Amino acid sequence: MNGIAIKKVKQKHFEKMVPFSFRKIGGYVLIVNEYGNYLFLEEPDFKDLVENGLPYGNRRLMEDFQKHNMIFTKETRAGVVDKALKRFRDPAHITNLHIIIATLRCNLKCLYCQANSVPGSTHGTDMSIETAEKVVDTIFQAPSEVLSIEFQGGEPLLNWEVVKHIIKYAKEVNKVKNRSISFNIVSNHTLIDDEKLDFLVENEVVMCMSLDGPDYVHNKNRGDNHALVVKNYRKVFDRYVNEGLERLPALIGTVTKHSLPYAREIVDEYRSLGSNSIFVRPPTTLGVAQKNWEKIGITTDEFLEFYAEIIDYVLEINHGGTYFTETFAIYILSKAIAGHEPGYVDLKSPCGAALGQLAYNYNGDVYTCDEARMLGHLGDDTFKIGTCGESTYTDLIMHKATKAVCLASTIESTPGCSMCVYKPYCGICPVQNYHESGELSPNVFTTRRHKINEGIMDILFERLLIPENSAVFLKWIEDYVGKRVQDDNAVIPDNGSERDNVPEEKECECEKSN
Amino acid sequence: MKNGGNGVEMHFSTKLFPAEAILGACHKFLAKCYVRVDYDESDARKIIVQLKPKDGETIDNLESEFRDEALDYSVKLKILKGTSRVRDQIFHIVFNPERISLASDNLQTELDTESRAEVFKLNDKMEKLLADIEEEEESFDYEDDPLGIATPWEEKYGQPDNILDPRQQIEDQAKKGLVIPTLNGEVVES
Amino acid sequence: MKVDFDKRIYKLSAVKEAVKDYGGFADFTISDTGRKIDVSVENIDYSDHENFIDEFCNYVIYKMGGK
Ligand code: SF4
Numbered sequence: 135m136n137g138i139a140i141k142k143v144k145q146k147h148f149e150k151m152v153p154f155s156f157r158k159i160g161g162y163v164l165i166v167n168e169y170g171n172y173l174f175l176e177e178p179d180f181k182d183l184v185e186n187g188l189p190y191g192n193r194r195l196m197e198d199f200q201k202h203n204m205i206f207t208k209e210t211r212a213g214v215v216d217k218a219l220k221r222f223r224d225p226a227h228i229t230n231l232h233i234i235i236a237t238l239r240c241n242l243k244c245l246y247c248q249a250n251s252v253p254g255s256t257h258g259t260d261m262s263i264e265t266a267e268k269v270v271d272t273i274f275q276a277p278s279e280v281l282s283i284e285f286q287g288g289e290p291l292l293n294w295e296v297v298k299h300i301i302k303y304a305k306e307v308n309k310v311k312n313r314s315i316s317f318n319i320v321s322n323h324t325l326i327d328d329e330k331l332d333f334l335v336e337n338e339v340v341m342c343m344s345l346d347g348p349d350y351v352h353n354k355n356r357g358d359n360h361a362l363v364v365k366n367y368r369k370v371f372d373r374y375v376n377e378g379l380e381r382l383p384a385l386i387g388t389v390t391k392h393s394l395p396y397a398r399e400i401v402d403e404y405r406s407l408g409s410n411s412i413f414v415r416p417p418t419t420l421g422v423a424q425k426n427w428e429k430i431g432i433t434t435d436e437f438l439e440f441y442a443e444i445i446d447y448v449l450e451i452n453h454g455g456t457y458f459t460e461t462f463a464i465y466i467l468s469k470a471i472a473g474h475e476p477g478y479v480d481l482k483s484p485c486g487a488a489l490g491q492l493a494y495n496y497n498g499d500v501y502t503c504d505e506a507r508m509l510g511h512l513g514d515d516t517f518k519i520g521t522c523g524e525s526t527y528t529d530l531i532m533h534k535a536t537k538a539v540c541l542a543s544t545i546e547s548t549p550g551c552s553m554c555v556y557k558p559y560c561g562i563c564p565v566q567n568y569h570e571s572g573e574l575s576p577n578v579f580t581t582r583r584h585k586i587n588e589g590i591m592d593i594l595f596e597r598l599l600i601p602e603n604s605a606v607f608l609k610w611i612e613d614y615v616g617k618r619v620q621d622d623n624a625v626i627p628d629n630g631s632e633r634d635n636v637p638e639e640k641e642c643e644c645e646k647s648n
Numbered sequence: 649m650k651n652g653g654n655g656v657e658m659h660f661s662t663k664l665f666p667a668e669a670i671l672g673a674c675h676k677f678l679a680k681c682y683v684r685v686d687y688d689e690s691d692a693r694k695i696i697v698q699l700k701p702k703d704g705e706t707i708d709n710l711e712s713e714f715r716d717e718a719l720d721y722s723v724k725l726k727i728l729k730g731t732s733r734v735r736d737q738i739f740h741i742v743f744n745p746e747r748i749s750l751a752s753d754n755l756q757t758e759l760d761t762e763s764r765a766e767v768f769k770l771n772d773k774m775e776k777l778l779a780d781i782e783e784e785e786e787s788f789d790y791e792d793d794p795l796g797i798a799t800p801w802e803e804k805y806g807q808p809d810n811i812l813d814p815r816q817q818i819e820d821q822a823k824k825g826l827v828i829p830t831l832n833g834e835v836v837e838s
Numbered sequence: 839m840k841v842d843f844d845k846r847i848y849k850l851s852a853v854k855e856a857v858k859d860y861g862g863f864a865d866f867t868i869s870d871t872g873r874k875i876d877v878s879v880e881n882i883d884y885s886d887h888e889n890f891i892d893e894f895c896n897y898v899i900y901k902m903g904g905k
């Protein structure tokens with residue numbers, strides 16, 4: 135930070151403050167305390183704070199510090215402790231997301247397929263009924279009151295009998311176990327038919343359908359099936375609406391080189407299909423994506439430029455009176471603005487591996503997370519922590535790989551992250567790190583994840599500085615967290631007319647949030 | 649260090665920039681530069697930093713970028729040290745070992761009468777912890793506070809309406825299931 | 839080749855860890871000379887010796903991160 139006289143900066147200036155870090159953003163200084171409260175200061179105010187200590191003579195600033203839990207006083211203590219408890223000791227939902235690979239087969243051959251699928255005819259990689267039951271029995275050993283079972287693949291609908299059996303069997307077991315249980319399927323939606331749709335509707339299975347944008351983007355990544363996917367999506371969507379189901383089908387897309395020139399068109403495609411949100415995620419370097427990297431791979435800078443374009447366009451849409459959100463922004467900003475922990479496994483410390491999610495391969499092998507399972511498919515079983523039917527939940531959670539991943543993804547003890555202003559909002563991925571560098575904890579500044587997360591947060595906080603944007607973000611968070619949110623950094627306009635345009639769609643959990 | 653001619657050498661006073669801060673700043677540059685840090689042989693109060701961009705890396709303003717980073721890091725270190733007491737107090741409450749062990753004991757079991765009593769005992773402890781901290785705070789030196797800001801806020805401006813009493817807060821947390829997973833709702837209501 | 843690390847800046851444990859991780863590429867000898875940790879590096883199995891030493895020194899700084 136330019137202009138600070140380090141000679142004047144004294145430890146004692148911070149003695150009544152809650153631990154915090156800072157970063158220069160858009161001409162201001164963003165300060166964030168360890169538990170996620172944030173505050174923008176003007177540069178001279180920040181300089182004054184670090185050089186001279188708390189500005190007792192400046193009531194406005196002191197009130198800001200108090201309101202945002204930046205000082206530890208009798209008044210803020212309860213709020214700070216509450217925040218810290220949520221951040222470090224939130225014990226709710228331990229291992230609630232369970233990802234099942236019903237088959238590795240897929241009828242498509244997408245360029246970036248992380249799942250490393252095998253051709254549709256290779257039946258050796260289908261889960262058997264016997265294994266499926268063992269998987270469900272393992273899932274119910276997890277202590278979480280809320281269980282979310284997600285089918286991924288391969289294309290889960292290719293092993294339809296087993297998917298059906300898992301849902302029926304889990305519901306049967308749950309009659310005794312009495313958990314709150316939900317099912318999601320991540321599917322390419324080319325294989326949906328009436329019989330399947332009836333069953334999915336009857337069991338309120340949430341559908342997550344892959345769509346990368348208009349045909350000229352989607353078909354380049356995923357083969358010539360855009361028209362079919364859109365037709366099926368509309369059919370499923372209409373049926374869910376007509377049946378009055380609470381959770382409507384959601385779309386998920388992947389960003390590749392082919393997406394880059396079409397940020398606006400991709401958002402428009404989602405809107406034209408009735409979706410009121412988009413979730414922008416970069417492709418991982420895991421799996422086949424690695425082999426096809428020259429064709430589809432993008433640099434972190436390219437991704438961030440694309441992300442900024444999406445966010446600006448989405449904000450523009452909202453300013454025009456239509457409600458439309460970006461999910462990654464919601465996950466980060468709900469932590470900052472509402473102190474809400476979205477439980478998104480990739481933005482947690484420690485990350486969601488094993489504690490948040492488990493992945494079950496078609497043969498019953500259990501991995502710390504789905505990315506770990508993909509690595510297993512590439513021949514590296516470092517993160518395999520057991521096998522259903524042989525290992526208990528305790529064995530899985532006490533496995534040395536589980537402990538190693540938890541330790542390596544604890545941001546507070548990661549050199550570099552421990553001093554970073556974004557620490558309360560960020561997450562690091564040991565599996566991706568290990569895949570990219572051979573180390574669980576490489577120098578964080580060299581990792582792709584750091585560059586992307588830091589860049590995204592810079593983009594969001596820069597936008598947050600503009601009152602009309604922060605009003606939009608506030609609405610998103612309010613809607614997501616489900617309560618009135620007060621953010622004193624933001625200006626909230628009086629008229630609530632935009633809310634009338636909010637469609638009823640709810641978010642899909644296939645976005646790895648738990 | 650093999651220097652391609654485009655490297656920089658900087659000197660930092662150890663009085664203002666402790667070695668820890670310099671190393672912390674270096675951390676960020678390791679991917680793009682070769683870095684050496686050493687004490688000045690002729691002046692023990694100076695640290696020398698040499699940076700040389702790796703092949704293919706061009707960094708504009710390398711020197712000013714590093715100086716900014718070293719300054720930021722030094723300030724962050726002072727914040728870290730200055731706030732350590734408050735951090736300890738917060739951690740003391742959050743990671744109270746008794747609460748944690750009780751939480752994990754209860755993770756998968758129903759709450760029986762005995763552990764119900766435990767929870768109440770626990771909340772007592774929490775109250776005591778908070779009381780201790782309050783007491784400690786009484787002994788803070790408010791000499792630097794000519795305007796009396798350190799006087800409890802509510803004495804000066806009235807109780808802000810959105811701020812709860814700490815005990816109330818703990819109970820609310822219990823209700824939300826945050827203190828003991830899934831179980832406290834019943835306890836507080838009973 | 840020789841390289842030294844001032845003990846007011848570096849921790850012996852970080853140097854030792856770095857030597858362990860780089861041990862497969864060269865023979866390292868560590869000696870503690872009071873104020874400095876001297877490391878001599880022989881039989882470097884990498885064409886550009888100077889570059890190897892540069893990488894090694896960076897790695898020591900990286901290892902200091904967790905100390
Ligand atoms: S990964 Fe990067 S952005 Fe995230 S906390 Fe660590 S240093 Fe900060």
Ligand code: SF4
Pocket residue numbers: 479480485486487488502503504505506539543561562563564565566
């Ligand atoms: S290891 Fe990586 S992919 Fe797996 S849960 Fe953690 S952050 Fe996510």
